[in-house]
Amino acid sequence: MRDNMEAKYDFERKFRDQVLQCSRCGFCQSVCPVFGATLRPAYNARGKMLLLKEVMDGTLDLNDELIETLFQCTTCGACAENCPSGVEVPEIIKQARKDMVHIGSCHPAFTGMNKVLKEHDNIYAEDEPEDFERERNGKAEYVFFIGCVGSYREDERTTATLDLLDYLEVDYTLIDEVCCSGVLEDVGHPINEKHVRTNIDLIMATGAKTVITGCPYCSRTFNNKKQYAELKEKGVKCIHLSQFLKDIDIGFKTDKKVTYHDPCDLGRHCGIYEEPRDTIRKIAPNFVEMRHHHEKALCCGAGGGVRGAYAANSIAMARRRLEEAEEAGAEVLLTECNSCVHNLANAKLRKQKLKIYTTTEFINLLREED
Amino acid sequence: MEVQGYNMPEDLYYEENHLWVREEGDLLVLGMDDFAQRMAGDIVYVQLPDEGKRLKKGKKFAKLESGKWLGKAFAPVNGELVEVNEDLEINPGLINEDCYGEGWMYKVKPDDKAELGDLIKGAEAIEKWIAADLEKYAQE
Amino acid sequence: MEDRLKKALIEIVGEKNYNDSLIDMVSYSYDASEYTHRPSCGVWPQTVEHVSEILKLANKEEMPVIPRGGATGLTGMAIPLKGGIVLDLNHMNRIKKISIEDRLVVVEPGVVYDDLARAIAPYGFFFPPDPASSQVCTLGGNVATNAGGVRGAKYGTTRDYVLGLQVVLPDGRIMKTGSQCIKSVSGYDLTKLFVGSEGTLGVVTEITLKINPMTTASTTALGTFDDVEDAGRAVSQVMHSGILPAVLEILGKEAIMAINQNTDLNLPEVDAILLSETDGYTQEETDYQMSKVLEVFKANNAKEIKQAQSKDEAAGLWAARKSAYAVLARLKTHQVLEDVTVPMSRLAEALKGIQEISKKHNIMIATYGHAGDGNLHPQFVYDGYDQDQVKAKRAASDDLFRMAIELGGTLTGEHGIGMQKARYMCWEHDDVAMDVMRSIKRMVDPKNILNPGKMALDEG
Numbered sequence: 001m002r003d004n005m006e007a008k009y010d011f012e013r014k015f016r017d018q019v020l021q022c023s024r025c026g027f028c029q030s031v032c033p034v035f036g037a038t039l040r041p042a043y044n045a046r047g048k049m050l051l052l053k054e055v056m057d058g059t060l061d062l063n064d065e066l067i068e069t070l071f072q073c074t075t076c077g078a079c080a081e082n083c084p085s086g087v088e089v090p091e092i093i094k095q096a097r098k099d100m101v102h103i104g105s106c107h108p109a110f111t112g113m114n115k116v117l118k119e120h121d122n123i124y125a126e127d128e129p130e131d132f133e134r135e136r137n138g139k140a141e142y143v144f145f146i147g148c149v150g151s152y153r154e155d156e157r158t159t160a161t162l163d164l165l166d167y168l169e170v171d172y173t174l175i176d177e178v179c180c181s182g183v184l185e186d187v188g189h190p191i192n193e194k195h196v197r198t199n200i201d202l203i204m205a206t207g208a209k210t211v212i213t214g215c216p217y218c219s220r221t222f223n224n225k226k227q228y229a230e231l232k233e234k235g236v237k238c239i240h241l242s243q244f245l246k247d248i249d250i251g252f253k254t255d256k257k258v259t260y261h262d263p264c265d266l267g268r269h270c271g272i273y274e275e276p277r278d279t280i281r282k283i284a285p286n287f288v289e290m291r292h293h294h295e296k297a298l299c300c301g302a303g304g305g306v307r308g309a310y311a312a313n314s315i316a317m318a319r320r321r322l323e324e325a326e327e328a329g330a331e332v333l334l335t336e337c338n339s340c341v342h343n344l345a346n347a348k349l350r351k352q353k354l355k356i357y358t359t360t361e362f363i364n365l366l367r368e369e370d
Numbered sequence: 371m372e373v374q375g376y377n378m379p380e381d382l383y384y385e386e387n388h389l390w391v392r393e394e395g396d397l398l399v400l401g402m403d404d405f406a407q408r409m410a411g412d413i414v415y416v417q418l419p420d421e422g423k424r425l426k427k428g429k430k431f432a433k434l435e436s437g438k439w440l441g442k443a444f445a446p447v448n449g450e451l452v453e454v455n456e457d458l459e460i461n462p463g464l465i466n467e468d469c470y471g472e473g474w475m476y477k478v479k480p481d482d483k484a485e486l487g488d489l490i491k492g493a494e495a496i497e498k499w500i501a502a503d504l505e506k507y508a509q510e
Numbered sequence: 511m512e513d514r515l516k517k518a519l520i521e522i523v524g525e526k527n528y529n530d531s532l533i534d535m536v537s538y539s540y541d542a543s544e545y546t547h548r549p550s551c552g553v554w555p556q557t558v559e560h561v562s563e564i565l566k567l568a569n570k571e572e573m574p575v576i577p578r579g580g581a582t583g584l585t586g587m588a589i590p591l592k593g594g595i596v597l598d599l600n601h602m603n604r605i606k607k608i609s610i611e612d613r614l615v616v617v618e619p620g621v622v623y624d625d626l627a628r629a630i631a632p633y634g635f636f637f638p639p640d641p642a643s644s645q646v647c648t649l650g651g652n653v654a655t656n657a658g659g660v661r662g663a664k665y666g667t668t669r670d671y672v673l674g675l676q677v678v679l680p681d682g683r684i685m686k687t688g689s690q691c692i693k694s695v696s697g698y699d700l701t702k703l704f705v706g707s708e709g710t711l712g713v714v715t716e717i718t719l720k721i722n723p724m725t726t727a728s729t730t731a732l733g734t735f736d737d738v739e740d741a742g743r744a745v746s747q748v749m750h751s752g753i754l755p756a757v758l759e760i761l762g763k764e765a766i767m768a769i770n771q772n773t774d775l776n777l778p779e780v781d782a783i784l785l786s787e788t789d790g791y792t793q794e795e796t797d798y799q800m801s802k803v804l805e806v807f808k809a810n811n812a813k814e815i816k817q818a819q820s821k822d823e824a825a826g827l828w829a830a831r832k833s834a835y836a837v838l839a840r841l842k843t844h845q846v847l848e849d850v851t852v853p854m855s856r857l858a859e860a861l862k863g864i865q866e867i868s869k870k871h872n873i874m875i876a877t878y879g880h881a882g883d884g885n886l887h888p889q890f891v892y893d894g895y896d897q898d899q900v901k902a903k904r905a906a907s908d909d910l911f912r913m914a915i916e917l918g919g920t921l922t923g924e925h926g927i928g929m930q931k932a933r934y935m936c937w938e939h940d941d942v943a944m945d946v947m948r949s950i951k952r953m954v955d956p957k958n959i960l961n962p963g964k965m966a967l968d969e970g
Contacts, residue, residue, distance in 0.1 A: 020843045021839050023542070023835065023836045024540060024542045025542055025582065025643065025646075025835060026580060026581060026582045026646045027643070027645060027836065029580065029646045030622070030624070030645040030646045039554075039600045039601060040537075041534075041538070042531075042536070042537040044537075046537075047537040050536055050539075050540050051533060051536050054536060060536070065533065066533060068531070068533060069533045083836070084772055084835075084837045084839075085836045085837065085839035085840055086771070086772065086837075
């Protein structure tokens with residue numbers, strides 16, 4: 001037993017007690033989206049903790065063979081939420097990923113992503129952002145920060161959001177934004193300081209006091225990463241779109257049965273559950289919850305880099321979430337995260353009559369029907 | 371036939387954004403060619419629009435994704451989408467495994483079959499087109 | 511894993527249902543117990559035919575096979591102690607039939623308990639034996655260990671509900687036991703032999719379970735006790751109250767403290783809490799039953815009595831109770847859970863005895879459990895890296911089982927023997943019984959390939 005030896009990796013230094021606290025009860029199996037979609041215990045939180053325990057004990061070493069499980073975790077946090085023994089699995093995994101990258105062991109998708117962000121300003125290496133035909137870098141009360149998924153993969157939904165903001169006469173400007181690069185720290189790499197700098201400078205230049213993000217990942221990055229602390233210090237607030245909309249009485253209504261999917265980044269990671277529901281309940285009185293909701297929401301499978309590295313399993317996870325929407329009898333599924341909506345929409349089968357929108361996209365649709 | 375290592379059957383028509391076209395009775399069968407499939411990598415999602423959708427020649431009518439790339443399918447002719455390969459819903463990888471066979475994507479009823487004449491056809495045309503594309507990608 | 515055998519297994523289940531990569535082998539080396547051993551490979555059978563072919567092959571090659579479900583067992587039942595093939599049954603997870611009129615369900619072994627509960631709830635039915643691990647445990651495992659749960663005192667254990675099985679014997683032959691009838695005495699009761707056999711006599715591939723109509727009303731209450739012996743006596747005397755509560759659980763001080771760390775319940779940190787639930791069809795009835803229970807509590811010096819005011823509050827208390835094993839892991843690096851069971855009349859003595867053993871060996875023993883059927887869960891909580899504590903735990907275990915047997919009790923009420931209690935089997939069972947058990951094992955598994963090394967079956 002390596003108890004008396006020097007800790008070899010940072011994950012041991014920071015989280016040794018927690019890894020030991022794992023009682024192997026297996027309760028995490030009932031909530032882990034990756035295990036739920038694959039039934040492979042190696043992917044489950046317990047399986048990951050067992051591996052790390054063996055690394056700590058010196059039986060195993062971190063190596064390439066561990067990539068398949070250590071980098072296949074959406075960091076959704078459902079395991080930690082459900083763990084009676086108090087193991088904060090996602091934090092441990094993120095640190096273990098940093099240790100892996102440090103020894104040169106990383107999933108090629110993330111090594112690739114790190115490289116892409118060094119050479120481009122978005123995770124897709126696209127050179128031309130969609131032109132949303134709006135002003136960029138102007139002066140306004142709000143900055144609307146779109147995020148990579150919204151700019152390059154869900155441009156139609158972003159246009160709908162911007163149309164709605166225009167209708168509500170919000171004084172906002174877009175900026176020549178670059179990737180918030182928050183995802184890098186979740187997959188073992190350091191945040192991209194150059195991109196952080198670019199974003200902060202562009203935001204400050206607009207004179208805006210509030211940044212509204214369309215993507216919970218971005219808002220979590222702006223609020224929690226120390227590299228973006230300067231914004232707060234300079235009096236700039238960062239909120240997610242759902243928090244902005246919640247007090248506005250938009251006025252459109254539908255009698256369709258609507259359900260809401262809590263994005264992990266908005267829900268479990270930021271505690272924002274009610275604001276999106278406030279808005280949705282106003283427009284859709286016939287609101288139903290899925291079997292797993294609020295802190296127990298089932299992850300859509302896109303997060304933590306999994307959609308990029310393990311797309312097939314990612315989509316399989318999204319399919320399980322859609323089954324819950326169908327089980328609840330929902331005709332419409334709304335969510336507040338472009339990553340979620342992208343993965344869920346890709347996963348929807350043709351025979352499923354359910355419609356999937358972001359909340360603002362749906363509101364805009366109702367407005368256009370009016 | 372093989373062009374610079376890519377399998378590009380001579381008897382098919384090709385739309386310049388790398389859809390192949392084959393006549394099947396009244397209909398046209400469309401799919402992704404070997405060049406594109408290899409560039410894209412493992413296809414993870416193929417959009418399968420509803421039957422009856424109108425296709426406008428030269429315009430995008432569907433999208434597809436691999437792990438790192440978002441691609442668009444452009445209509446090679448004017449017509450109507452009559453059938454899609456539903457197997458691709460659960461197994462989009464068929465496009466990588468067998469892009470000219472089991473990985474077929476769409477069936478279209480063309481307004482005017484003569485429009486096929488505007489597409490790339492024949493060994494010489496295919497070779498020139500692939501060579502040009504390879505150069506274009508090498509520069510990027 | 512020999513290439514030839516690997517090929518043969520892939521031939522049976524297909525390449526994507528075979529694995530021997532490092533990360534899988536590590537997972538398969540563990541269950542919820544303290545034990546570990548590497549297997550050679552894992553396979554995911556999809557059908558009973560797969561299971562049969564695999565066992566035929568393993569029998570021919572004399573390769574161990576270890577069935578595995580949710581792997582929530584606490585005694586090392588699913589550990590591949592002699593290496594071999596882990597038979598991961600989680601892909602066989604269909605509920606094949608629900609027949610309300612026949613009062614039964616037919617399930618594959620990989621069905622998770624909570625999934626079954628959710629499937630039959632809309633019909634107003636439930637499957638009573640619900641282990642604490644119900645959100646992850648699989649029914650194949652429940653059958654293998656005759657799982658109990660909190661409702662044991664009134665509703666019995668898994669064995670009372672298994673009407674029939676489909677079993678694959680170690681030589682690959684497929685056998686049906688029992689019937690679809692509520693009762694049958696046709697031939698030897700093979701069903702009851704396999705229930706609780708811990709995967710050593712056959713692999714269960716289909717289970718027919720009797721289900722019960724749900725009760726619609728319940729009352730939940732707790733009593734606090736400053737002396738654990740008072741609590742023990744209260745439990746015994748509930749038997750004189752004229753009613754049988756559906757649940758009667760005990761929580762000792764350490765368990766209470768650990769639960770408080772994990773929840774907002776703020777339970778009073780006393781020597782013992784008794785948590786009870788009565789069930790029936792009207793609130794009047796369940797309240798009446800509970801009043802009888804609470805009279806017994808009061809007569810035994812219960813300091814505080816509290817009734818849950820809502821279904822949510824009751825649910826919160828039961829969720830907390832079910833988390834007791836894992837929350838105790840917050841306290842020290844290692845924990846080992848026992849489940850000695852004693853006759854109801856000896857409960858107070860058993861509780862006192864556990865406290866004395868803990869003092870004698872200077873090791874923490876948190877106690878909780880299904881007091882209502884005499885099934886205690888003393889949990890050793892210690893620093894597993896400290897060799898003195900490891901020795902103390904070993905000695906304390908010996909004393910614990912000695913005491914339990916002296917009180918007329920048994921080594922295990924519901925967790926099974928596995929690896930954990932194998933060496934104590936001959937303390938509880940006489941030589942003749944051990945000989946008969948080993949003979950039965952040898953008869954169905956002459957090459958000892960199915961889950962070898964467990965239950966002290968290999969010795970003698």
